[in-house]
Amino acid sequence: VSAAPADGIVFVVDDDDSVRRAVARLVRSVGLDVETFPSARAFLDHSLADRPSVLVLDVRLRGASGLDLQAELSRTRPDIPIIILTGHGDVPMSVRALKGGAIDFFQKPVRNQDLLDSIHGGIIRSREALAARAARDAIHRRFGTLTAREREVLTLVVAGAVNKEVASRLGISLKTVKIHRGRAMQKMQAESVAELVRLAQRAGLLVEAS
Amino acid sequence: VLSASLALVAAVALPWVMPADAGAGRDGRTAILLLYAEARPLPAVVDLDREIRSTFQAALPGGVEFFTESLDLAWFPDEGYRSALPGFLRQKYAGRRLDLVISAGGQALRFALAHRDQLFPGVPIVFAAVDRATAAGLEVGPGVTGVWMVLDWEGTLDTALRLQPGTRRVVVIAGTSELERAWLADGRQALRKYEGRVELTYLSDRSMTDLLREVAALPGDTIVLLVAMLRDATGASFIGVEALALMHKVSPVPIYGLFDLGVGRGLVGGRVASFGEQGRRAAQLGLRVLGGDKAGDVPAVREAANVYLFDWRELRRWGLSEDHLPPGSVVQHRQPSAWELYRWWIVGGLTLTAAEAALIIALLVQRRTRKRVQRSLQETEERFRLMADSAPVMVWMSGSNARCTYFNRPWLDFTGRRLEEEVGDGWIEGVHPDDRTACLEAYGKAFDAREAFTLEYRLRRVDGAYRWVLDHGVPRFGPDRSFQGYIGSAIDVTERRVADEIARRQRDELAHALRVTAMGELAASLAHEINQPLFAIMSNAEAARRLLAAPSVDVAEVGEALRDIGEDGRRAADVIARLRAFFAKEPAERQPVDVNELATGLAGLVRREVEHRGISLTLAPTPGLPAVLGDPVQIQQVVLNLLLNACEAMEGDGPRILTIGTSKDGAGTVEISVGDTGAGLGTMDFAGVFEPFVTTKPGGLGMGLSISRSIIESHGGRIWLTPNPDRGITAHVALLIAETDA
Numbered sequence: 001v002s003a004a005p006a007d008g009i010v011f012v013v014d015d016d017d018s019v020r021r022a023v024a025r026l027v028r029s030v031g032l033d034v035e036t037f038p039s040a041r042a043f044l045d046h047s048l049a050d051r052p053s054v055l056v057l058d059v060r061l062r063g064a065s066g067l068d069l070q071a072e073l074s075r076t077r078p079d080i081p082i083i084i085l086t087g088h089g090d091v092p093m094s095v096r097a098l099k100g101g102a103i104d105f106f107q108k109p110v111r112n113q114d115l116l117d118s119i120h121g122g123i124i125r126s127r128e129a130l131a132a133r134a135a136r137d138a139i140h141r142r143f144g145t146l147t148a149r150e151r152e153v154l155t156l157v158v159a160g161a162v163n164k165e166v167a168s169r170l171g172i173s174l175k176t177v178k179i180h181r182g183r184a185m186q187k188m189q190a191e192s193v194a195e196l197v198r199l200a201q202r203a204g205l206l207v208e209a210s
Numbered sequence: 211v212l213s214a215s216l217a218l219v220a221a222v223a224l225p226w227v228m229p230a231d232a233g234a235g236r237d238g239r240t241a242i243l244l245l246y247a248e249a250r251p252l253p254a255v256v257d258l259d260r261e262i263r264s265t266f267q268a269a270l271p272g273g274v275e276f277f278t279e280s281l282d283l284a285w286f287p288d289e290g291y292r293s294a295l296p297g298f299l300r301q302k303y304a305g306r307r308l309d310l311v312i313s314a315g316g317q318a319l320r321f322a323l324a325h326r327d328q329l330f331p332g333v334p335i336v337f338a339a340v341d342r343a344t345a346a347g348l349e350v351g352p353g354v355t356g357v358w359m360v361l362d363w364e365g366t367l368d369t370a371l372r373l374q375p376g377t378r379r380v381v382v383i384a385g386t387s388e389l390e391r392a393w394l395a396d397g398r399q400a401l402r403k404y405e406g407r408v409e410l411t412y413l414s415d416r417s418m419t420d421l422l423r424e425v426a427a428l429p430g431d432t433i434v435l436l437v438a439m440l441r442d443a444t445g446a447s448f449i450g451v452e453a454l455a456l457m458h459k460v461s462p463v464p465i466y467g468l469f470d471l472g473v474g475r476g477l478v479g480g481r482v483a484s485f486g487e488q489g490r491r492a493a494q495l496g497l498r499v500l501g502g503d504k505a506g507d508v509p510a511v512r513e514a515a516n517v518y519l520f521d522w523r524e525l526r527r528w529g530l531s532e533d534h535l536p537p538g539s540v541v542q543h544r545q546p547s548a549w550e551l552y553r554w555w556i557v558g559g560l561t562l563t564a565a566e567a568a569l570i571i572a573l574l575v576q577r578r579t580r581k582r583v584q585r586s587l588q589e590t591e592e593r594f595r596l597m598a599d600s601a602p603v604m605v606w607m608s609g610s611n612a613r614c615t616y617f618n619r620p621w622l623d624f625t626g627r628r629l630e631e632e633v634g635d636g637w638i639e640g641v642h643p644d645d646r647t648a649c650l651e652a653y654g655k656a657f658d659a660r661e662a663f664t665l666e667y668r669l670r671r672v673d674g675a676y677r678w679v680l681d682h683g684v685p686r687f688g689p690d691r692s693f694q695g696y697i698g699s700a701i702d703v704t705e706r707r708v709a710d711e712i713a714r715r716q717r718d719e720l721a722h723a724l725r726v727t728a729m730g731e732l733a734a735s736l737a738h739e740i741n742q743p744l745f746a747i748m749s750n751a752e753a754a755r756r757l758l759a760a761p762s763v764d765v766a767e768v769g770e771a772l773r774d775i776g777e778d779g780r781r782a783a784d785v786i787a788r789l790r791a792f793f794a795k796e797p798a799e800r801q802p803v804d805v806n807e808l809a810t811g812l813a814g815l816v817r818r819e820v821e822h823r824g825i826s827l828t829l830a831p832t833p834g835l836p837a838v839l840g841d842p843v844q845i846q847q848v849v850l851n852l853l854l855n856a857c858e859a860m861e862g863d864g865p866r867i868l869t870i871g872t873s874k875d876g877a878g879t880v881e882i883s884v885g886d887t888g889a890g891l892g893t894m895d896f897a898g899v900f901e902p903f904v905t906t907k908p909g910g911l912g913m914g915l916s917i918s919r920s921i922i923e924s925h926g927g928r929i930w931l932t933p934n935p936d937r938g939i940t941a942h943v944a945l946l947i948a949e950t951d952a
Contacts, residue, residue: 016742016746018742018743018746018774018777018778018781019742019745019746019749021746021774022745022746022747022749022750022753022771022774022778023746023749025749025750025753025767025770025771026749026750026752026753026756028753029752029753029756029757029760030756085745107741108741108742108744108745109741109744109745109747109748110745111748112748112749112752113752115749
């Protein structure tokens, strides 16, 4: 039994009214928020807040199929984990769903505890993903405050160049390199070159340098 | 007076001539049709006929066969008769080979040309005695030649006026037949130039009585120009020379004419045309054509010489001098002969003798012919009965009154009744009372239309059992194509019908099985339908449990959860009720199956249905195929389903050929194929149609092929469709070969 996360919302997409109502009631009974949608389209048209979320999806939907919705969502909101439900599952479909990034694949009638455990796991995963995204966004924001020269210097430093090399590569004086480097470290809120490299890694900035 | 007696001779002679003409032709003889515009006894026709025959016979001794037709148009002007003539002659001469047609008279030529293609296509035509008046508007096409006749009005009248210079009036006399009217019109044209010299009077639309009265009252300075007198205004018919004889008797003035026939029979004479000469010359042209010249290449004779011909007795009677005759004139009958003196006695005697002889010979011939015909008829009938009685079918015959006249031995053995009981309408007593009306109606309808018919009805057998018989009747026609009734044959088809009935029941059962199988295919979606409410029930139950465990219980929410649980329970129960048929399904049995046997059996099963839809069924098995492993009933269902699909695909226009084939592809499987020539799948996917609810048929469930696939795949086999190169599609079923213990 996992601990109930304090914050989180569960989206339920199922074309069966009574299933929708029952799952929503079950989710509410464990203290989570829930929103239900009768079709993939209705869900995609809904604007999603940046809060830990899980999608419980029936793959056999009328209209756009569950797998189509999964593909769409993994593009726009990769932070929302998907739990697939099916009334009549087959192996190829479950393989496809899991390959597409679903965290679980259940055949109805699924044990309630299994479903709730999966939902909790999904919420945690979602929260972590949101936190990582927030941190990455912060580093990006800091990186955005650098001047063009500071970025050049920083990029070479992260790539492992010493001040002298940087000065010769950029054709500026050693002294000027030191001033740019000090300002950049300050703006990026990095104590050391090692921390700077870690920040760059987390934000995916190292790619630019190499 | 002589003319009348000659006409009599001709009339009596007719029966002598006719049988010879109509007699059976012998191979190699030249067949000539003589087509006369007017009746044979007319002296003109007699002259023509005599000359034509003698000319041909002299040139082709023993090798000519004459057929003679008199259209008789002057005497029978009725339109109905005229329109019936071609049909009559077509019937008469159908199948006769003709080498040449000789038509005499303008009307005969007109008739021959008009109906040539119908009556004697391609046979050359030689015409005679056609003058410009009667030939007006006539197109003489290729393959036709002949002799033109000239009515020499001027030549005759000039001569008459030279003999009788004091003439002040000329009375032109003609009858009212079409031919005579045409001649008279021609004469009015030709005689216009005499209008100043003499007074011209045309006597045409009069009865013979009136005419004779007027002729008798003619003044002395008049001459009569007699054209022809075949029919008077009252419609009475005359032989031309007969009328001449009557006029000659009463006329106070000389009578001139245009034809040689009247010379010697009351005419003074004239520049006359000769029918005999016309006949002789036409026959000469005919001989050239028969000799190989194309009729179109033989030039027509334009001027068949008219001659100045006079009767010595008439000249003397009217006191006319031979000195005034034109040079080259022929004067006949200079001496009164014994013939002339005793003509009544001679003619009477000859006529009697001839008539008597004719009668005797005709009777003898008739008797012999009848005997021979009777004998051959007896033989034919004997042979027919022998054949009919030994035939393995029931044979019946009816007459032209629709009543049955004959039933063969097998029929009588079948019904156990005597011929006397069955003939007429007796046979109907043996027909099942429920079938009688339909049977008689169908027979009557076919009979009225003279059409063949096929009937199925129940007929009582000698043991009292009603048996289904298939009866096929066709109309009979005599050698003269006259309708003579029907002949029919009937066979007992009861066994076949029973077999058909069994086959149909089998098919119904198979179709039912197919429906049951459909439930199997539905299992997937039915499982989904059950799992949904079950899942909802479980979720609601868990939610309710948690809600009840909370510090403050939301009673309303728990109540709703419990209500939903109840509803979903009912929903699940409904689905289960629908599944009952599926649960009742029996397990399949696997055994070796001979696909050829299976295909042949199915072909037999569907053949009646298929043929009913106008489809031809081809069975193309490959002999010696190994057995496959499977449930024969299920495989049969699948192939039957494919056959029924193929039939439905061919409901539109276009060829309808259904092919069932078997083959071995060498990969451990044997294949059964079902090909059609239908419209194909159009834009549909060849694999997609195997999905449930996918159908090409309006109103179709789209289950057949998906069920078929589920059956075949459960056998480890394969089912697929391919388009045919020309038209339609072929469905293939491949099944695994059964492992043999050997």
